[in-house]
Amino acid sequence: MTVLVVGATGATGKLLVEQLLKRGHQVRVIVRSRDRLPDSVRSHPSITIVEANLLDLADEELGQHVSGCDAVASCLGHNLTFKGLFGNPRRLVTDATRRLCRAIEQAKPTGRVRFVLMNTAGNRNRDLDEPATFANRIVVGLIRWAVPPHADNEQASGVLRQEIGKNNSSLSWVVVRPDSLVNQSEVTEYELAPSPTRDPIFNAGTTSRINVAHFMADLATDREVWEKWVGQMPVIYNREEA
Template identity: 80%
Template sequence: MTVLVVGATGATGGLLVEQLLSRGCQVRVIVRTRDRLSESVRNHPGVEIVEAILLDLTDEELQRYVSGCDSVASCLGHNLTFKGMFGHPRRLVTEATRRLCQAIERNNPERNVQFVLMNTAGNQNRDLKEPASFANRMVVGLIRFAVPPHADNEQASDVLRQEIGKNNSKLGWVVVRPDSLINDAEVSSYELFPTPIRDPIFNAGTTSRINVAHFMAQLITDRELWGEWVGQMPVIYNSPAD
């Protein structure tokens, strides 16, 4: 199995690459510079490194890089700096999602390609009309206006829900929604829900990045799990401590 990972130099993306390699996958990554990858990943025989700025690639180049991939996983996000939050490209995740999906479709793959997008529990699945309090809607509305990355996350998932849809013959998708991200060294017990069970603004849960990476890798390599969640936006939380 060959998997293309974008956002592989990020905190979660690097962990996803390691999880995939541990399962025997061949991993192709598109990164600005290979120096930001861990040494173990850079030197791994199962890794193919493409050094490029993703959105600067031509349509033909993107088609070439998704060609032969059984799955594409995106852990793209915005750096938590002023430039990262408010600079360009403001729709990094959305445009990357759209262009990668278009590249997959243009290649006319014989088998349905998996697309797994890392997102956030703060982004509602509007297919399910998830309930939210008035206070939550007010705060999210302000965040949407004032913090461009949140709108980017919403629009990226809308590309999959609305433009790709759930009955696309070329690709299927899952949007993974962690709550407040934390760093843990080891995979721990976690729980999955179709919709949030906590208010992500006023009563947020926690999700370790390594658990997100583990779940994304499992989705990609476990056909039964994929079948359970394809076309959905599961929310992942660390299990409560006993």
Template identity: 60%
Template sequence: MRILVVGASGATGKQLVKQLLNKGHEVIVIVRSAESLPGSWQNDLNLTVVQASLLHLVEERLEEYVQDCQGIVSCLGHNLTLKGIFGEPRKLVTDAVTILCRAIRKNAPDKRVKFVLMNTTGNRNRDLNEPASLGQRLVVGALRRLLPPHLDNEEAADFLRTHIGQHDQYIEWVAVRPDSLIDQDEVTGYEVYPSPIRSPIFNAGTTSRMNVGHFMASLLTEDETWQRWKGKMPVIYNKEPARGKK
């Protein structure tokens, strides 16, 4: 399978690419700096590294990279610095999703391309009646106004929901919503739900980046998993140990 990953230099993107390469898939990554990638990837013949700014790529070049890809993943996010949060591009994720989907449509593939977006459990799926307390709605409303990355995440998912929708000729999609991200050295048990089972603001759970990478890889490579979640915004949590056990 040929898969394009953007945001591959991030902590979660690296986990995804690692797992795809371990499964023997052909992976293309678009990164600003190849130096940010693990040295162990340099000699992997299944990896193609494109060093470029995604948002500044000429359309024809992007269409070339997207061509013949059966899957595309965006693990893009804003750096947690003042410049990353408040500087340009404020709509990094939304703009990336938009131009990637446009490139897919320009290529008019014979088979629908799987598009996976890494999102956040703080973003509600507006296709469902997901409950939220008044306190949570107030906090999220403030985040939407004060922190551009939160609004960017919302708009990126909304683009897939409303502009691509459920019956696009060329694209199928899943927006994966992890809760508070943590680092772990291996894949552990995790659970996936259609909607949050706890408040992301007042009772957040945890999700390891390794588990997010594993779930996204499973979406791309396992048809049963894809058919279950396509057109949805699944929420992923680390599985909590049973009470009385460590």
């Protein structure tokens, strides 16, 4: 399979690229600097590296990069700096999601391309009317107003839920929602649920980035896993020891 990964130089994106290459797939990445990729990735025979700012690419160029891909995975996010949180582009994830989906549609693939979006457990799935306490709603509302990346995550998933929908002839999608992200060196057992089983504000769980990468790689390349979660927003947690 051929998978396009955006956000490939981020903490989770690098791990996703490594997972896909390890499984023997062809991987394309769009990165602003190839030097931010690990040496083992840059020199891998199955990697195609495009050095560009995704949002600066012309529609025709972006269409060329998605053409022939079986899946597109986005690990885009905002850097945890003042400029990254409050500077432009304030809707990086949303704008990239919308442009990638449009490029896939215009490429007229012979089969439905899988789109996998990394998001956050703090973003409720409105399709399921997920419950939230009054305190949770107040805090999330404040975060939405004060921290632009949260609203960006909400709107990016909205592009897939509302603009693309579940019956698009060109692509189908899954939104992956990890809880509090941590670093681990190896994949461990993890749990998946259609909706949060913990309050992401007041009782957050943990999710290792490498587990997120493993699950996203499964979604992009494993038919059984994809069919189980397509059109949904699964939440992923590290499995806790009893």
